[in-house]
Every structure is written in structure tokens, then in C-alpha cells.
Amino acid sequence: MMNTFPEHFLWGAASSGPQLEGASAVDGKAKTVWDHWYETEPDKFYQQIGPKNVSDFYFQYKEDIETMKELGFNSFRTSISWARLLPDGKNVNEKAVVFYRDVFTRLIDNGVKPIINLFHFDMPYHLYVKGGWENRDIIHEFAFYAKTAFECFGDLVEDWVTFNEPIVPIEMGYLNDKHLPAVFDIQRAFQAGLHTMLAHVYAVKAFKENAYKGKIGIILNLTPSYPSSEDPADQEAAKWADVLFNRSFLDPAVHGTYPNELKQFIEREQIELDYEEEDLVWMKQYTVDFLGVNYYQPRRVQAGDTDPAHDVLQKYFKPYQWPDAKMNPHRGWEIYEKGLYDIAIHIRDNYSNIPWYVAENGIGVEGEERFIDNCLGEVQDEYRIVFMTDHLRWLKKGIDEGSNCFGYHVWTFIDNWSWLNEYKNRYGLVRLDLETMERHKKKSASWFYKLAKRNALPENW
Ligand code: BG6
Numbered sequence: 001m002m003n004t005f006p007e008h009f010l011w012g013a014a015s016s017g018p019q020l021e022g023a024s025a026v027d028g029k030a031k032t033v034w035d036h037w038y039e040t041e042p043d044k045f046y047q048q049i050g051p052k053n054v055s056d057f058y059f060q061y062k063e064d065i066e067t068m069k070e071l072g073f074n075s076f077r078t079s080i081s082w083a084r085l086l087p088d089g090k091n092v093n094e095k096a097v098v099f100y101r102d103v104f105t106r107l108i109d110n111g112v113k114p115i116i117n118l119f120h121f122d123m124p125y126h127l128y129v130k131g132g133w134e135n136r137d138i139i140h141e142f143a144f145y146a147k148t149a150f151e152c153f154g155d156l157v158e159d160w161v162t163f164n165e166p167i168v169p170i171e172m173g174y175l176n177d178k179h180l181p182a183v184f185d186i187q188r189a190f191q192a193g194l195h196t197m198l199a200h201v202y203a204v205k206a207f208k209e210n211a212y213k214g215k216i217g218i219i220l221n222l223t224p225s226y227p228s229s230e231d232p233a234d235q236e237a238a239k240w241a242d243v244l245f246n247r248s249f250l251d252p253a254v255h256g257t258y259p260n261e262l263k264q265f266i267e268r269e270q271i272e273l274d275y276e277e278e279d280l281v282w283m284k285q286y287t288v289d290f291l292g293v294n295y296y297q298p299r300r301v302q303a304g305d306t307d308p309a310h311d312v313l314q315k316y317f318k319p320y321q322w323p324d325a326k327m328n329p330h331r332g333w334e335i336y337e338k339g340l341y342d343i344a345i346h347i348r349d350n351y352s353n354i355p356w357y358v359a360e361n362g363i364g365v366e367g368e369e370r371f372i373d374n375c376l377g378e379v380q381d382e383y384r385i386v387f388m389t390d391h392l393r394w395l396k397k398g399i400d401e402g403s404n405c406f407g408y409h410v411w412t413f414i415d416n417w418s419w420l421n422e423y424k425n426r427y428g429l430v431r432l433d434l435e436t437m438e439r440h441k442k443k444s445a446s447w448f449y450k451l452a453k454r455n456a457l458p459e460n461w
Contacts, residue, residue: 002460003396003456005396005455005456007455008406009406009407009408009455010406011072011073011407011409011451012075012077012113012407012410013071013073013411013412013413014076014294015411015416016078016079016164017078017079017080017084017120018034018081018120018122019054019120019412019416019417019418020055021055021057021081022054022055023053023059026058027093027096027099028087028095029087029096030083030084030087030088030124031083031125031126032051032081032082032125033122033124033125033128033132033180034121034419035050035125038051045422047423049422049423051417054417055416055432057414058099061103062106063439065106065110065112066110068110068112069111070441070445071430071441071448071449072452073413075114075115075407075409076112076113076409077115077117077359078117079118079122079164080100080117080118080149081096081122082122083122083124084099086124086148088126089141089144089145097152100153101153101156104153104157114156114157114159115159115160115292116149116157117162117163117164118160118203119142119163119164121165121168121169121419127141128180132181132192133169133191133195134192135195136274138199139195142199143199143202143205146162146203146207147203147206150210154213154214158213159215159217160212160214160217161217161218161219162203162216162218163199164294165219165220165221166196166220167193167220167248167249168221170189170192174186174192175189178419179419184311186271193249197249197252197283198275198279198283200218201252201283202282203216204216204287205282205285216288217291217292218249218291218292219293219294220250220253220291220292220294221293221294221295221296222246222343223245223297223298223299223339224299224342224346225238225245225299225300226298226299226300228301228320228322229302231303234301234302234303234320236303237302237303237316238301239261240304240316241301243259243261243262244262244265244313247261248262252283253287253291254287254351255287256283256284256286256287257280257283288354289355290355290357290406291354291355291356291357292359293347293357294358294359295339295343295360295391296333296361297333297336300319300320300321300322300325300334301318302317302318302319303317304317328364330365330425331363331425335387337390337394340361340395340398341394341395343398344394344397344398344399344401344403347404348398353402355404355405356403356405356406357408358391358405358407358409360410361408361409361411362387362411363383364427365383365384365427366426368381368426368442377440378440378441379442379443380443381443384442385443385444388447389458392451395408396457411427412427413429413430414429414430414432414439415427415430415431415432416428416432429444430445
């Protein structure tokens with residue numbers, strides 16, 4: 001049928017351990033960089049809400065998993081906390097094993113396939129002080145953690161993800177001050193980025209060599225780059241934005257090699273990188289089985305400056321504000337639904353039509369209590385329903401034209417804590433009351449149930 005999605009399409013939501021679990025200092029979990037940052041600079045966090053007791057999934061997961069079933073989910077993605085599973089990096093925390101095993105078992109028992117990610121921005125603090133992604137040792141620390149997770153949960157989990165948006169800690173921590181170490185240093189950014197990619201490769205290697213069951217992939221925030229005009233200089237700018245922000249992780253993950261343009265950039269900017277020859281051999285050999293794509297917004301760019309004051313990237317491209325852009329004013333992100341179709345076709349044509357799914361798509365809105373209907377006591381989040389419907393229409397077109405997309409996950413299930421905005425913008429299908437930690441379904445929750453159960457867009461309901 002025209003508006004029906006492929007059989008066995010995955011419907012559900014995505015979240016992450018540090019944004020959902022809370023209990024950040026409970027049952028032996030060690031500190032992450034976020035716990036440390038909040039301890040030392042709480043003013044940096046919106047309304048001074050830190051990562052310690054967020055969303056309470058650690059204590060309410062049994063009821064929450066029942067709710068997932070009521071929302072029609074057949075899948076759910078979250079992440080394991082490295083600092084909870086291996087507090088000192090070496091010894092397994094049995095309490096973490098008990099917690100995660102029960103979560104995964106209950107998900108499966110409720111017909112919700114767990115897709116389990118290993119890293120969602122939450123570097124253990126003891127590794128951060130040793131240099132984090134800048135220290136080559138992190139590659140083997142991460143591979144050991146990955147192998148530990150496969151051993152502890154491999155009988156329950158068949159869909160593994162190494163990283164969520166690996167470029168974000170690099171971009172936000174080494175070319176911005178939004179993640180630690182909060183410096184601007186292109187040399188350090190590239191070395192940290194290379195080590196992140198190699199940590200991924202060595203984790204995939206551990207998975208394949210030991211023949212664990214299931215599949216392993218990576219989740220990338222692909223932002224299609226659109227030039228501001230037909231002018232060749234603007235077109236060139238879009239190419240550079242794509243090379244640096246999409247292809248830098250996409251090409252090695254799927255094709256097993258870095259793009260030549262990235263090598264040119266490294267030479268031109270005289271960036272020196274440490275690696276071993278065999279790293280590249282394993283990169284070529286251990287590519288992913290599937291891709292997750294987080295899509296919120298496109299990247300619009302124009303030609304760069306010949307002599308930028310301090311931001312080296314501005315030589316290559318500069319941001320461009322499209323006058324016709326439809327904006328989400330709460331997050332300051334453009335809403336461009338067709339971007340999802342463009343991604344679908346790009347993967348079909350340039351990335352071997354690898355199996356992929358929409359691993360995050362959603363809208364964060366401030367002050368959602370304005371939309372609570374007094375009689376129903378429910379947030380009337382029509383805007384979220386419209387947002388998802390419009391994106392799904394473009395996704396469906398991409399699938400109809402042959403793109404190998406197997407699912408759609410909304411960001412997110414229950415309103416969760418965010419790195420930069422804490423609880424300012426709410427993304428959930430379920431509202432979280434911050435005072436009581438009670439959960440209340442929003443209007444979009446029952447809409448999502450119908451979507452998932454009918455496996456079709458609303459025209460076919
Ligand atoms: C994604 C991340 O980039 O966007 C999530 O994987 C994040 O962790 C989400 O929360 C929404 O962004 P934000 O900054 O509004 O929370």
C-alpha cells in the first residue's frame with residue numbers, strides 16, 4: 001500500500017544512559033566528564049540542573065518499559081554507561097550487569113528490540129584526565145570496554161552500536177567550548193577524531209573476530225550541506241563542509257578509507273597525526289553492518305574568508321542563513337524535511353545502499369506546559385506530530401525509490417536531560433514532571449502508537 005512502510009520496520013525512540021538513567025553516583029558508577037564538569041562549573045548548566053538525577057530511568061525502568069509497549073515501540077535505543085560497567089576501566093561492576101541485563105530482558109519480553117550503543121558523549125573521568133581521545137591508549141581501553149559489553153550482554157543484545165555522533169565531542173570540545181576540554185585547537189581535534197574512529201574500528205574488530213551474534217554499526221549525525229548559490233565558490237564550500245562534518249566518519253565507517261579531500265585538508269593545514277600502519281588495514285577490513293542516521297537540520301554554507309581571524313574552518317566555508325528557512329526557534333535549528341530524502345538517496349547511491357535507519361529525529365520545544373489541556377491533562381503537541389509526519393513522508397519517498405532504510409526512532413521517549421540545555425527544550429512523547437519525576441503521555445504518544453501499529457502514515461489509518 002502506498003503509505004505503508006516495509007515489513008518489520010522498526011518503530012521506537014532513542015535515548016542515552018547519561019540523559020535518561022540518572023543515579024550517576026549510585027551502585028558503584030564512577031564519574032564521567034559531565035559529572036566532573038557540573039561539580040566544578042555548575043553555572044554552565046541551564047538552571048544549574050546537573051547530570052546526577054536525570055529522568056530516573058535507573059529506578060523506574062520497569063514501568064517505563066511497560067509504557068514503551070503502550071506506545072507501540074518494537075525497538076528502543078539507549079547506551080550503556082562505560083563508567084557504570086567498568087568504574088575503574090578494568091573490573092566489571094556486577095550491579096551494572098544486573099541492571100542492564102534486567103533492562104534488556106524486559107525490553108525483549110515486551111517485544112521491544114534493544115539497540116545498544118556503547119558511547120554517547122560520556123567519557124569516564126579517570127580516562128579524561130589521562131588525555132581522553134587524545135591519548136592513543138583510549139583505543140584499547142574502548143575496545144576492552146566493548147568486548148566486556150559483548151561478553152556480558154551478547155546473549156541478549158543483537159544490535160550493537162559503537163558510537164553516537166562521534167564527531168560531536170570533537171567539534172564541541174576541540175573547536176568549541178560546549179564539551180570538555182573546551183579548547184579551540186584543530187591539531188588536537190584531528191588527533192582526537194582519529195583516535196575515536198580507531199576506537200570504533202578496534203571495537204568492530206573485537207566483535208567480528210569473536211563472532212558474537214548479531215550486527216554492529218555506528219550512528220552519525222549526517223547534515224546534508226547545501227550551498228547558498230550556484231556560484232562555484234559556494235559549491236566548493238558545501239563540498240568542504242560535507243568532507244569535514246559528514247565524510248570524516250562516514251567514509252571510514254562504511255568504505256573503510258578516509259576521503260582524499262580530507263587528506264588534502266590535513267596536508268594544507270599541516271596537521272600531524274600519529275597512527276600505526278596496521279590501523280588502516282583494520283579500518284579497511286572492519287566496516288559496519290549498518291548505519292544509524294540522526295537528522296535534525298541541514299547545514300547551509302557559503303564561500304569562506306580568505307583570511308579568517310582565528311577559525312581555520314572559515315577559510316573553507318561559512319554558515320549561511322537561508323532567508324526562507326523554517327526555524328525551530330527554541331533550538332535555533334532549521335526544519336528541512338526533504339533533507340531526510342536527500343540522505344536516503346545519498347546512502348543509496350554513494351554508500352552501497354547499506355542498511356540504515358533514522359536513529360534520531362525530533363523537535364525540542366520550550367515551555368510545553370503552555371500546551372497542557374486542562375481537561376485531559378495532556379500536552380497537545382500537534383507540532384511534534386506535524387514534524388514527524390512531514391519527515392516520514394520524505395523518508396517514505398526515499399524508501400520507495402530504493403533506499404534501504406529499516407526504521408525510524410524519534411528523539412525521544414521521556415523528556416530527557418540535554419548537554420547544552422538540560423530540560424529547557426522538551427523532546428519526549430512522554431512528559432517528565434521535574435518535581436515528582438512522574439511521567440504523563442503527550443498527545444503524540446497515542447499518535448505514535450497508531451503509526452507503529454499500522455506501520456503506515458496517517459492516510460492509511
Ligand atoms: C543529538 C544527540 O545530537 O541531539 C542527543 O545525540 C541530543 O544526545 C539531541 O540530546 C538533541 O539535542 P539537544 O542539544 O537539544 O539536546
